[in-house]
Amino acid sequence: MNRNILLTIEYDGTGFHGWQRQPGLRTAQGVLEEGLSRITGQQIQVDGTSRTDAGVHALGQRATFQGDFGIPTDRIPIAANHIMGGDIRITEAVDVPDGFHARFSSRGKKYRYVIWNSSEMPVFYRNYRYQVEKPLDIGRMRRAAEDIVGTHDFQCFQAAGGTPRETTVRTIYDLQLLEEVQGRQIALEISGDGFLYNMVRIITGTLVDIGLGKMPVDAAANAIQAGDRRLAGHTAPPQGLYLMEVYY
Amino acid sequence: MNRNILLTIEYDGTGFHGWQRQPGLRTAQGVLEEGLSRITGQQIQVDGTSRTDAGVHALGQRATFQGDFGIPTDRIPIAANHIMGGDIRITEAVDVPDGFHARFSSRGKKYRYVIWNSSEMPVFYRNYRYQVEKPLDIGRMRRAAEDIVGTHDFQCFQAAGGTPRETTVRTIYDLQLLEEVQGRQIALEISGDGFLYNMVRIITGTLVDIGLGKMPVDAAANAIQAGDRRLAGHTAPPQGLYLMEVYY
Numbered sequence: 001m002n003r004n005i006l007l008t009i010e011y012d013g014t015g016f017h018g019w020q021r022q023p024g025l026r027t028a029q030g031v032l033e034e035g036l037s038r039i040t041g042q043q044i045q046v047d048g049t050s051r052t053d054a055g056v057h058a059l060g061q062r063a064t065f066q067g068d069f070g071i072p073t074d075r076i077p078i079a080a081n082h083i084m085g086g087d088i089r090i091t092e093a094v095d096v097p098d099g100f101h102a103r104f105s106s107r108g109k110k111y112r113y114v115i116w117n118s119s120e121m122p123v124f125y126r127n128y129r130y131q132v133e134k135p136l137d138i139g140r141m142r143r144a145a146e147d148i149v150g151t152h153d154f155q156c157f158q159a160a161g162g163t164p165r166e167t168t169v170r171t172i173y174d175l176q177l178l179e180e181v182q183g184r185q186i187a188l189e190i191s192g193d194g195f196l197y198n199m200v201r202i203i204t205g206t207l208v209d210i211g212l213g214k215m216p217v218d219a220a221a222n223a224i225q226a227g228d229r230r231l232a233g234h235t236a237p238p239q240g241l242y243l244m245e246v247y248y
Numbered sequence: 249m250n251r252n253i254l255l256t257i258e259y260d261g262t263g264f265h266g267w268q269r270q271p272g273l274r275t276a277q278g279v280l281e282e283g284l285s286r287i288t289g290q291q292i293q294v295d296g297t298s299r300t301d302a303g304v305h306a307l308g309q310r311a312t313f314q315g316d317f318g319i320p321t322d323r324i325p326i327a328a329n330h331i332m333g334g335d336i337r338i339t340e341a342v343d344v345p346d347g348f349h350a351r352f353s354s355r356g357k358k359y360r361y362v363i364w365n366s367s368e369m370p371v372f373y374r375n376y377r378y379q380v381e382k383p384l385d386i387g388r389m390r391r392a393a394e395d396i397v398g399t400h401d402f403q404c405f406q407a408a409g410g411t412p413r414e415t416t417v418r419t420i421y422d423l424q425l426l427e428e429v430q431g432r433q434i435a436l437e438i439s440g441d442g443f444l445y446n447m448v449r450i451i452t453g454t455l456v457d458i459g460l461g462k463m464p465v466d467a468a469a470n471a472i473q474a475g476d477r478r479l480a481g482h483t484a485p486p487q488g489l490y491l492m493e494v495y496y
Binding site for chain 2 (some may be wrong): 057085091123124
């Protein structure tokens, strides 16, 4: 009997060349497929929800795979985790109906981007935060964030090099800027029905440029209206970004 | 004029073969000496307070070094941090009187050991916590900790292979067991006038064995009284250990 299984996966992106399988490089998809192939005795290919870049982390990545094998679904995490190494871990495996697909069946995703806003940063954060040394004006960032929420053509927040998409219209459900660690940390939490290539990192970079006063507070609105990448801000680095959750 | 400078140093132990300089291996002392030699134009050797093992972290390591060079003391951190790489950082540099020595002048140290007590551990903690899957009885651990505080001959908590010492009598000023992260994390905070080789890790391992019920609650007291390493518990792994502070 062919089974269809949905996994929830957590990984530290530091040691991976991103999600997507690439010959000769250690990737999250590659390590996962190798682990699943070993425990099932079959050649497994997984479909992941989000093709995270090198250095980007995941707490709630999802992937589906199909096969006809003996291992009970609830034993898959412990068996695979045992052989995959410590920086990637399956946190849940469930049976899903035929045709359910980690990416195509998803209704949206939530990301978190963590900024460390201080001239001093603990060494332990170097792979897990984006350090912005000068003080950010979170009030300006929050005002600009309001212009991003909703349904817009977001081609201004899209990097070259991604998979071509039919449309660059997306809906951002929510975008919050949270002050944490006595104001030294600012976390951006963003959810939407879909994200273009590097979209969260470009939104973050634009909000940082606005928060530093390098760009006017309506820069995000202007960039969206003009549909022009050059009017948006810089691309924030990968290590501050976490894929938190996929909605079905 | 010969200057004597005291540094405070923070490092992530994951990428180092411990503190102590070793030919051909990346160590914290080695990287620090190379950085200081480059910024001063002299061959610098530092004396560190604690020779932390591979994988052990430091938030408050201290080291002294001497030389006759031009760079102002308060510029040393920024200049050296710029070239040492992201996993080690000088957080402070101050001038100290002739004869002041990071190790010999110290009156004691404080360490923190972090245990993650759950069958599930985020991948991000693999190099920064000791995972103990079965539930620990913190009440038993706290009762045993009371037997460790004070002045005792601690040869039972000493691993072979350290520097020979004149005496194995030490004074533990304080030993607290803190419940954190809704009880999923237990942190041991210990301060004393000095610590034998692997002493904090063996004390932690003994308290874990007591907390799991593998050893009786008076096991630590018995081991101290007998002066016998075989009566103490296992050596907890390095990655949970942090050198927090040195007292002068």
